[in-house]
Amino acid sequence: MMQVASPRVNGSATMRALCACTGLDPDDLTIEEIGDRLVEIANWDELIQRAEQNGLAPLVYWHARRIARPIPTKNVLTLRALYTRNRHLSEIRFATLANVLQRLEAQGMRLLVLKGAALANLIYPEPGLRPMGDLDVLVDPRHLDQAVKVLGDLGFTTVAKTEGLGDKHVVFTANVNGTVVRLELHHRLYSPGSRSKAEASDPPERGLQFSVCGWPGATLPPEAFLGHICNHLVGHTTVFLGVRLIWVADIIGFADHFAETIDWDRVASKQPMVLKVLSLLNAICPLPGKLLRAAPVRLGRTDSYRWGDFDGWPRASLASFRVSGKGYRRVAVDTFFPPTWWLRLHSGLASSDPLWPRRWVLHPLDMLGLTLRVVRERAELAARKVTHGSG
Secondary structure, eight states, rough: OOOOOSSSOOOOHHHHHHTTOOOSSHHHHHHHEEEEEEEHOOEEEEEEHHHHTTOOOOHHHHHHHHHOOOOOHHHHHHHHHHHHHHHHHHHHHHHHHHHHHHHHHHHHHEEEEEEEHHHHHHSSGGGSSSSOSSSEEEGGGHHHHHHHHHHHHOEEEEEOOGGGGGEEEEEEEETTTTTTEEEESSSSSSSSTTTTTOOSSSSSOOEEEETTTTTTOOOOOOHHHHHHHHHHHHHHHHSSSOOOOHHHHHHHHHHHHTTTTTTTHHHHHHHHHHHHHHHTTTSSSOOOHHHHHHHHOOOOOGGGSSSOOOSSSSTTTTHHHHHOOHHHHHHHHHSSSSOHHHHHHHOOOOOOOOOEEEEIIIHHHHHHHHHHHHHHHHHHHHHHHHHHOOO
16 A cells, blocks of 8 residues: 655645545536636645645546646646556556456356445546556455456466455456556455444445446445445554545545435444544535535534644654654654544544544553554564674
């Protein structure tokens, strides 16, 4: 997973523009706002770099070519090149996915397409607008060994099989026309012992239907799918990895697209995490009116709307913080007392939930435990090196 640089200034022109560009179905007012945000940009190199880090470069180009505002030609060409590259990669990945679906289903295995590969074909204006690092598919665990064999026959090579707590998928790669295609074959939605309480049948039932390069594909029912991508976001909101804005576009875009189809009462009772996540994402991209009318999302106080990512240790090394001019005291404060918005998302709390136990007790204890563990591991490593050297 790519590590994402934390947005140090929540109100910067760059971050305002990127947040505006997370919308997948903008109305005229939103398009006008996007235009206002993009013409504010003074450092386009930074915006393009941040867009790439957050998986938004194709979307930024898609929005930029729709607004009636002048954008420097050089920057438009750079964005178009990134968009064209991703569209080409998507064509290769989805052709490969269609072949996988066809071959495995011919053997009696029904696959479900997960996350980005499903979203690209369900809610994005065109599949190439949704960058992906890999293809995620779910197979009935009873068919896992058979599926692994078929993928091997298709030219896929096993990279790794996760074990223990994370034992939920097998990772494959294949070289397709000079492009490395990575595929994760899941045999369960969530890891054993996961803190997720999202509802999922066993095996998960098929729900939404779509087409992958002309071949029929399917994913989870909308309630289960929304729960899955919300729990994925919370699970990846850590002190090591940054929040990627493409995940924000996924969740809000999906919830809005299926707002009138989703059984929100079922979501509220079976998957409350969804409503908590939506309440927090409203700080990044205001939830569309249709979604707010359909979903019982409780928005918190105004101070909960200010969003910011974790910017302490170990997101970056102490040496890199020193180079950037950030002192040890500031690093300590950002480590033990991170932004309220991030702490709520990291803890699975809504914008209206009480925060003080997590703020003043649990998170500082977690970070103290992590610090002590790292110090102990480094001491043990140093002792082994001394022992090895003397031997």
